[in-house]
Amino acid sequence: MKASLVQVAFYLILILVGLKQFKVMAVYSERDIKDLPQRKRVNFINSLSGFKSANLLGTANRDAQSNLAIISSAIHLGADPALLGYINRPASVERHSLENILDVGFYTLNHVNTSIIDAAHQTSARYPKEESEFAATGLDEQWHDGFDAPFVKQSLIQIGLRYAEHYTLLNNTVMVVGEIVLVAVPDEVIHEDGLVDIVQCNSVAVSGLDTYHAPQKVKRLAYAKPDLPSREI
Numbered sequence: 001m002k003a004s005l006v007q008v009a010f011y012l013i014l015i016l017v018g019l020k021q022f023k024v025m026a027v028y029s030e031r032d033i034k035d036l037p038q039r040k041r042v043n044f045i046n047s048l049s050g051f052k053s054a055n056l057l058g059t060a061n062r063d064a065q066s067n068l069a070i071i072s073s074a075i076h077l078g079a080d081p082a083l084l085g086y087i088n089r090p091a092s093v094e095r096h097s098l099e100n101i102l103d104v105g106f107y108t109l110n111h112v113n114t115s116i117i118d119a120a121h122q123t124s125a126r127y128p129k130e131e132s133e134f135a136a137t138g139l140d141e142q143w144h145d146g147f148d149a150p151f152v153k154q155s156l157i158q159i160g161l162r163y164a165e166h167y168t169l170l171n172n173t174v175m176v177v178g179e180i181v182l183v184a185v186p187d188e189v190i191h192e193d194g195l196v197d198i199v200q201c202n203s204v205a206v207s208g209l210d211t212y213h214a215p216q217k218v219k220r221l222a223y224a225k226p227d228l229p230s231r232e233i
Contacts, residue, residue: 062103
């Protein structure tokens with residue numbers, strides 16, 4: 001059967017905009033997902049939410065013993081008050097970061113950039129509580145006056161948070177909510193309207209559990225209104 005002109009035009013447009021064509025869509029039922037081998041299921045499900053931010057979570061206990069862990073679950077919760085959340089692992093494993101946050105009340109989020117991907121990923125290894133991931137991975141602690149948690153010196157976007165509250169979710173993971181009380185970022189990457197250009201800082205994104213990407217800006221669009229078409233700014 002010959003393709004119609006409309007079909008030909010459609011596929012040409014897809015080629016021009018760089019969209020890859022796949023011949024078959026795999027459809028997984030709930031039963032199919034549950035029947036996947038455990039490791040494959042973990043990788044499969046962790047990939048579905050798309051690109052996620054990569055941050056290093058910095059904490060310390062009351063003796064200033066530092067702890068550092070990579071996370072990909074940081075989420076914006078609000079601008080006024082300025083709140084961020086993240087998801088902590090269940091209590092079935094040691095939770096050094098959460099213990100420090102609940103005890104001290106402060107923690108940091110530090111953007112992973114292209115120059116520290118390997119070291120940042122290594123912080124996911126299960127080091128003993130008494131061994132700092134900073135020292136183990138070669139990342140440097142940076143302390144800002146009056147703030148009781150360490151930042152990552154090599155990170156170009158550093159966020160200091162004060163613990164606000166936490167919730168245990170249905171799978172026993174813990175959602176931690178913090179209020180932003182300190183930000184350190186290069187002045188030249190802040191736009192006039194306040195947007196922080198994370199691409200200039202080489203911040204990276206994560207897909208799945210272990211795949212890192214360098215984002216590239218496609219376009220920025222004006223605030224959407226129902227009576228106006230999208231407009232690039």
